[in-house]
Structures are given as C-alpha cells and as structure tokens.
Amino acid sequence: MPLLMVGLGVLFLIILISKFKLNTFLSLLIVSFAVALGLGIPLGKIVSSIENGMGGTLGHIALIFGLGAMLGRLVADSGGAHRIAMTLINKFGVKRIQWAVVVASFVVGIAMFFEVGLVLLIPIVFSIARELKIPPIYLGIPMLAALLVTHSFLPPHPGPTVIAGAYGADIGTVLLYGIIVAIPCVIMAGPVFTKVAKKIIPSAFEKTGNIESLGEQKTFKIEETPGFGISLLTAMFPVILMMISTIISMVQKTAGIKGNSFFTVVNFIGNPDTAMLISLIVAVYTMGIGRKIPIKQVGASCSAAAASIGMMILIIGGGGAFKQVLIDGGVGKYIATLFSGSSISPILLAWVVAAILRISLGSATVAALSTSGLVIPMLASCGHVNLALVTLATGCGSAIASHVNDAGFWMVKEYFGFSMKETFSTWTLLSTILSVTGLICILILNMFV
Structure with missing residues (x-):
C-alpha cells in the first residue's frame, strides 16, 4: 500500500503539471x-507535517539560495561573467574553443x-559560433x-544543498567530492559526446538556432567590464x-x-551561510x-535577483513538504524493510530512485527532494555510509534523461531551433550520459574514501 500510494501520488503530480499545466x-x-490522506496520517497531523517539511527545507537553504x-x-549585471567567458575563449584559442566554453x-x-x-x-x-563559422550546438553541448x-x-545550487541538508552531509565535503566527480562527467558529456552526436544526429549541426525570444541582449564593451582576475x-x-x-x-x-x-573560526567562515554572505x-x-x-543600482540588481527566485523557493518548499509526508507516512521505513535483507548500495538505491522520479516528474530538484524522503530511513540501517556520496548520487540520478516534462528540454529545443528528435538525440542523451558517468565515478570514489 505505501508504494502504491507513492506511485499514485507521482502519477497525480505528473497529470497536474503536464496535462493541466497547474x-x-x-x-x-x-x-x-x-x-x-492515502498513507493514513491522522487529519490533525497532516498540516503540521507539511509545514514541518516546508519549514525544515527552506530554513536550511533559503539564505544560501537567496544570497x-x-x-x-x-x-x-556588472559584465563580470562576460569578461570571464570572453577572456577564457581568447586564451584557449580557436582550436580548443570547446574547452574554453567548458571552463x-x-x-x-x-x-x-x-x-x-x-x-x-x-x-x-552564438556570437562565437557566427564569428568562427561553426554550428552553435558544437559549443552548446559543452x-x-x-x-x-x-x-x-x-553547492550552493539548490539541489545538492537541499539534499545535503536532508541527509545531514557536510556541504564542504559534498563540494569537494562534487568537483572531483564533475570533471570526468563534463568531459564525457561535453567534448567527447559532441563527436558522437555529430554522427548520431548530423542534422542538429546544420541548425543556426534562434535566440530572439531572449529579447534585446545587454552588450558590454570588454574595457568597461571588471578585470578577469577580480571577476573570477x-x-x-x-x-x-x-x-x-x-x-x-x-x-x-x-x-x-x-x-x-x-x-572554530575556520569552520564559521566555511559555513555555507557565512561564506555566501561574505562573498556577497x-x-x-x-x-x-x-x-x-x-x-542604488547595486541594490536594484540584488532586488531583481531576489524577486526572480520567489517561485523557485516555493517549489523547493513544496518538494520538502512532499518529502516529509513520505517520511511521516512511513514510506521510507517500508522501503527500508523491503531492502533490509538486500545488499544493494545506498548510493545505487539513491541514484535509481532519483532517476525514476526525475523521468516521471521532470524537475531535478523535486525528484532529489522526494528521493531523500524515501532513502533517509534506510540509511539508519546501513551502518557506515558516506553521506556526501549518497548526496551526489541523488543529485546525479536527478539529472538523467531530461525530456518533455522538463523546462530545460524546451529551452534547448527553442534556442537551438531543434526538432523533437534532435532535442532527444542531443540534450536528453547528454543528460543521461552525464548521469551514468557520474554514478560510475561516485561508485569508484566510494572505494577510496
């Protein structure tokens, strides 16, 4: 029954988001x-469970997210990002232009x-692609x-930050291991996959794309932007x-x-909240x-940033509420019982559950949050588990197979002027390669840490 209720809940969520566009x-x-209600949580406790889920989740990440x-x-807005991109591209040169875009x-x-x-x-x-007379997707994939x-x-991205908080993993360790895992993932899903994609779907490399929907772009004269070193x-x-x-x-x-x-001082400064405030x-x-x-102009930029993330914060809070309902409804304990005699790695389990939810729901953040609610009770019965790697596995699984129920899918399709087939063969396949590569790297890293 608990798994049936979760399945029905996920199906209901997909219908509401995909069909009714709610x-x-x-x-x-x-x-x-x-x-x-379906899991039998008493009526008097449902609201408090949802409030605790939202509050617990947002209390941990709202500050990091906002800052x-x-x-x-x-x-x-200062042109610092433009300076970083253009400087690296100029330094790497035309032959290594893909690696410049990656960095x-x-x-x-x-x-x-x-x-x-x-x-x-x-x-x-797009500007570089036009200048070098190469297809936009050649640089787009990296x-x-x-x-x-x-x-x-x-971190400080919402997915890994929220999951680390839910599992009780140290964010600094997640960041350190995350960078180690990220490097081979970017190489495989970026420059290496570009060569494969060119053979799989050559028509995608004939498209010129269309970014008119982005409106008038803010242009910067390179001499008016902050220096490369200070921007970086x-x-x-x-x-x-x-x-x-x-x-x-x-x-x-x-x-x-x-x-x-x-x-004590080092730990205080390295705390994500403190680090983000100092950095801001x-x-x-x-x-x-x-x-x-x-x-006043600096303040306007900060205000615009805060306004733009309002709905995302609510969505993350909603994901936290769903996670808490799964925990309070006993779903996690039920799954833990099912796997109590199993030798499956918590890292692999977290990846599989996150991948299934990602494919079903579309949102990587919602999938990751929901996964933590299912996996947390199981961790207690697994003895020593590297929580940082479980966090990365969850984030990794939630990146897989971006398709029609994910906003990123449509952004890529429209900007690069792709057909549905071309988008599946590039963006969807790219996200899947990245996710699978990440899992392999995490499992290898687990042997040494």
Whole structure:
C-alpha cells in the first residue's frame, strides 16, 4: 500500500503539471495533502507535517539560495561573467574553443542557476559560433554539460544543498567530492559526446538556432567590464571559502589535532551561510562600489535577483513538504524493510530512485527532494555510509534523461531551433550520459574514501 500510494501520488503530480499545466508549487501541495490522506496520517497531523517539511527545507537553504542568486546577478549585471567567458575563449584559442566554453560555463555555472547561466551564456556562444563559422550546438553541448553538472553536483545550487541538508552531509565535503566527480562527467558529456552526436544526429549541426525570444541582449564593451582576475575571484569566492574550510577540517581529523579557536573560526567562515554572505559583501564592492557604480543600482540588481527566485523557493518548499509526508507516512521505513535483507548500495538505491522520479516528474530538484524522503530511513540501517556520496548520487540520478516534462528540454529545443528528435538525440542523451558517468565515478570514489 505505501508504494502504491507513492506511485499514485507521482502519477497525480505528473497529470497536474503536464496535462493541466497547474503551477508546480500548487501541484506539489495538492499531492502532498492527497498522499498524506492515502498513507493514513491522522487529519490533525497532516498540516503540521507539511509545514514541518516546508519549514525544515527552506530554513536550511533559503539564505544560501537567496544570497547565491544575488551574487550571480551582480557578477552578470556588472559584465563580470562576460569578461570571464570572453577572456577564457581568447586564451584557449580557436582550436580548443570547446574547452574554453567548458571552463567558462563551469565557472559561471557555479555562481548561477542553470536557467540563468543558460540565458547568459547562449548569446555569447552564438556570437562565437557566427564569428568562427561553426554550428552553435558544437559549443552548446559543452556549455550545457558544464551548466548541468554544476546544477546537479555543486553547492550552493539548490539541489545538492537541499539534499545535503536532508541527509545531514557536510556541504564542504559534498563540494569537494562534487568537483572531483564533475570533471570526468563534463568531459564525457561535453567534448567527447559532441563527436558522437555529430554522427548520431548530423542534422542538429546544420541548425543556426534562434535566440530572439531572449529579447534585446545587454552588450558590454570588454574595457568597461571588471578585470578577469577580480571577476573570477568574485564568482568563485564562496567555493574557495568552503573548500579551504573543508580541507583544513580534513587535515585536522586526519592528524588528530584538537579543536581550538582557529578551527572554530575556520569552520564559521566555511559555513555555507557565512561564506555566501561574505562573498556577497565582496561582490557588492568588487562588482559595484569599487567600480563607482551607485549603491542604488547595486541594490536594484540584488532586488531583481531576489524577486526572480520567489517561485523557485516555493517549489523547493513544496518538494520538502512532499518529502516529509513520505517520511511521516512511513514510506521510507517500508522501503527500508523491503531492502533490509538486500545488499544493494545506498548510493545505487539513491541514484535509481532519483532517476525514476526525475523521468516521471521532470524537475531535478523535486525528484532529489522526494528521493531523500524515501532513502533517509534506510540509511539508519546501513551502518557506515558516506553521506556526501549518497548526496551526489541523488543529485546525479536527478539529472538523467531530461525530456518533455522538463523546462530545460524546451529551452534547448527553442534556442537551438531543434526538432523533437534532435532535442532527444542531443540534450536528453547528454543528460543521461552525464548521469551514468557520474554514478560510475561516485561508485569508484566510494572505494577510496
């Protein structure tokens, strides 16, 4: 019965979102109430379960999410992201142009959400493609691979940040392992897959694309943008702070050094909330005040960023509510019982469940959140489990097979001017290769950490 109710709930969610085009947040809320009733949660406890799910999820990530959006917007509005992309492209040269796009997209992707990074980088990619007389998708595939891998694996993106909080994994460790896993994933799903895609679907490499829907693009004169070094440092600053804190903590544990005020300060600065706040303050200066940009204009960028993520925050909260209903309704415990005599790895289980939900629901973030609700109870009976790798496996599974129920699918289709077949053969296949490569890398990493 518990699994039947989950199945019906997921089917109901798909119908509401795909067929009736109902808002994703409302759909999640309606399904959460319906599944709670179906699982037999007492009427007096349903509302509190949903409130706890939303509050617990948003309480952990709202600050990181909001500050991260503001940081990304400041880097973009100042022309810093444009400077990073163009400098790397010029340094790598024409022959290695794909690798330049990979590095630029990876750096920009860390600071910005997938859709924002896509909208920002696509005009640059199209401009370079026209200048070099190459198909836009030749640069588009590496760009999409880098943006998707940062979205799926690396905090402060909502998916990995939320999942890490749900599992109780250290975000700094997730970031460190995520970068290790991300590199082979980007290589396989980016430059390597481009060569395969050219043979599988040659017609996609004949399309010139259409980005008129993005409206008039903000143009920058390179001499008017912030310097490359300061732009790169600003975009990467939260990652640098969290990485330094994680590495020092690992050294402390390995060497058996007792905690003191130095380690306390390092941990405080490396905390994702603190790291994001410090990075935003740095960005306000480097991308704004330090360049004589009025503080009012800087504030307007921050306000616009906060406004743009309102619905995404609600959707994440709705996913948290659904997750909590699954936990309180005993679904997780039921699955844990089913697998109690099984030797299946929690890492593999998390990937499989996330992949199934991703294909069913479309939203990677919702799929990841729902997965955590099913997997958390099982972790308690698994003995020692590397929670950072389970987090990455969940994010990895939630990246698989983007298709018609995912907004990213339609963005890629329209911008590159693809048919449905061409979109499936490029974007859907790319996301699947990335997900499978990620799982293999995570399982290999699990042997050594």
